[in-house]
Amino acid sequence: MPISNRSRDVFDSLLFFAFVAITALCLSFTFSMMMYQLGVPTNPRAFVLTNLLISACVALPTGVIASQHEFRLKNYQRRLEALAATDPLTGLYNRRFFKQALEDEVQRMRRTHQTAGLVMFDLDHFKCINDRFGHKSGDLVLQEVASAAFAELRGPFDRLGRWGGEEFVILLSNVTLEQSALxxxxxxxxxxxxxxxxxxxxxxxxxxxxxxxxxxxAQIDLALETADAALFQSKNSGRNKVTARRAVELAA
Incomplete structure (x- = not known):
């Protein structure tokens, strides 16, 4: 089972704590041995033990503070990464990050020789909802639609993004055109x-x-244009429909 980002951050913070604490204790022990070699302490054993005890009292709180700082820093970095990659309203991939995922999929398909489905869809007469109920209600509709669409996808294998406004985009890995239409x-x-x-x-x-x-x-821009043209055809032929395009050559 894959380790979650939070669990990994906790584990890394504990390792960092151990590193800081052990480093401090090693430095303290080295200092004690140097002083012992110089013959400074009158009671070498008591000196070393006292030095290690004091060092432990300093090292443990220092390690705790350092590991907490490391955990918070990584958590903050992940939040920044999430903000850069997702649409703040729906939590889906934003346009820029989805295009990156699309490029990665094309590179993967070069190795596997599989095909994928590219989907664009938008909500019919969405402006009427905003005009009738207000933009806040429109935002709630977008969130409901995003959740409904995501529920029909295969978890980490497919990608769902918000392209802009009421328009969404989907990448379906390892499917035929017929499967994508279904x-x-x-x-x-x-x-x-x-x-x-x-x-x-x-x-x-x-x-x-x-x-x-x-x-x-595939040429990504051409693929997006083809999916968008199929969406436009669904709009012009009465809306609430699915149109699949297979006649366009996408190979570079």
Whole structure:
């Protein structure tokens, strides 16, 4: 089972504490032995033991303070990394980080010769919700949709990001175009079945999808344009639909 980031940080902090404490004790012992060789103490054994006791009393609190500082620093660094990689509203990958994940997937596919599905979808008539209930309610809808879409994906294998506004993007690893379309259909149905409420009024929302096949050596910008064109086709043909594009060559 993989170790969580928090558990790893705790383990690293304990190692850091041990390093600081042991280093302080070693320095103290070395100092004691030097003084003993010089013949300074009248009672060498008592001198060494006293020196080690005092050093331990100093080293242990110092190690605790240092390890706490190390833990807080790593926790702060991870928070910064999360803020840089995620959309603050939905917690999904932001646009920049998703494109990086997309590039990494293309590099991986060069080695495995697998294919992936690239999906773009956005919410139908989302502006009407903002106009009717306000932007705060619109934000809550985006969060609900993000959770619904994420629930249909395969954990760490797939990637879900917020592309901007009410538009989302998905990377489905190791799937065919048909499988990608089926995933889109499941997400579309799940979003359409959401029971949303604001100011005592029940309402629902739908989403339109476009997907294309991502091949090894794909041109990422062309793949995004193809998925976006498929999404546009779903919009123009009545919305709340899934359109799959397979006729575009994506290989570089």
């Amino acid at each position: 995933v889109c259909e499941r997400i579309r149905e799940r979003i359409a079945s959401l029971h949303l409420e604001c100011r005592g009024q029940d309402f629902s929302i739908t989403a339109s999808f476009g997907t294309c096949l991502l091949k090894p050596g």
